[in-house]
Amino acid sequence: MKRLFLVLFLILGFFLLFKGISYAISPAQQATIATQEEWNKDWKYLCLEKWQDFGFNSPEEVKKAQIGKPFPIKMVDIKEFVVAKEIIPQTREAYRYVFPIQVEGKVVNEIHTGLSSGKWETIMIGGNISKVLYEIAAANDIQPDEVNIVFLGTSKYLVFNSNQEEVAVKITENDKSYKNQVDVFKQEAKELQEFISNKGENMQEYIGLMLIEGERSIQQENWLKRLARFIQYKLQI
Numbered sequence: 761m762k763r764l765f766l767v768l769f770l771i772l773g774f775f776l777l778f779k780g781i782s783y784a785i786s787p788a789q790q791a792t793i794a795t796q797e798e799w800n801k802d803w804k805y806l807c808l809e810k811w812q813d814f815g816f817n818s819p820e821e822v823k824k825a826q827i828g829k830p831f832p833i834k835m836v837d838i839k840e841f842v843v844a845k846e847i848i849p850q851t852r853e854a855y856r857y858v859f860p861i862q863v864e865g866k867v868v869n870e871i872h873t874g875l876s877s878g879k880w881e882t883i884m885i886g887g888n889i890s891k892v893l894y895e896i897a898a899a900n901d902i903q904p905d906e907v908n909i910v911f912l913g914t915s916k917y918l919v920f921n922s923n924q925e926e927v928a929v930k931i932t933e934n935d936k937s938y939k940n941q942v943d944v945f946k947q948e949a950k951e952l953q954e955f956i957s958n959k960g961e962n963m964q965e966y967i968g969l970m971l972i973e974g975e976r977s978i979q980q981e982n983w984l985k986r987l988a989r990f991i992q993y994k995l996q997i
Contacts, residue, residue, distance in 0.1 A: 792827075807825070832909070833909045
């Protein structure tokens with residue numbers, strides 16, 4: 761009996777260790793570390809200096825600001841996209857995240873972080889994707905995690921399911937009606953497919969090279985380096 765308990769204890773310990781390591785080296789956690797470090801190092805001081813430009817009401821608000829939970833940006837493989845099918849099942853992560861900058865739970869701005877040459881780094885500060893995402897989630901009585909950020913070419917959409925219907929909201933500066941634009945999304949996808957097709961073999965080859973290069977760019981550092989970075993980050997908190 762003691763031997764059985766020992767085996768079960770070892771199995772449980774191994775499972776928890778594996779789960780902990782998986783969490784520590786996950787893309788979301790590594791992106792969070794990079795974003796938090798860059799915020800403390802650079803972005804926070806830039807916001808303190810130009811607080812009005814970044815949507816804050818005062819420097820004191822900047823000091824209270826917190827980096828929120830990341831939302832993954834997704835994309836579709838335009839060559840493989842099937843217009844007749846639903847959008848969400850055809851998306852895949854783009855190894856890029858949107859981090860809301862929040863003051864007492866209110867989204868003030870956001871930071872975009874992505875994977876480049878194996879390393880996570882902040883790409884830009886500024887935007888309204890996360891703010892609109894929270895508004896849409898509240899309006900549809902769903903959790904923010906249920907809303908997918910999907911980039912299609914230069915367009916940005918929020919895609920989710922509501923009342924057993926797929927909804928796609930295009931994020932634009934002028935239109936804040938947040939109406940369902942699934943048809944617009946699919947029409948844009950169709951036009952992109954036609955554009956690629958009309959350009960012939962050269963464009964097909966170019967897209968293929970872009971996909972290959974894209975796959976290379978999203979290869980993370982080996983798991984030991986990521987784990988070491990996670991441990992170092994936790995020790996600094």
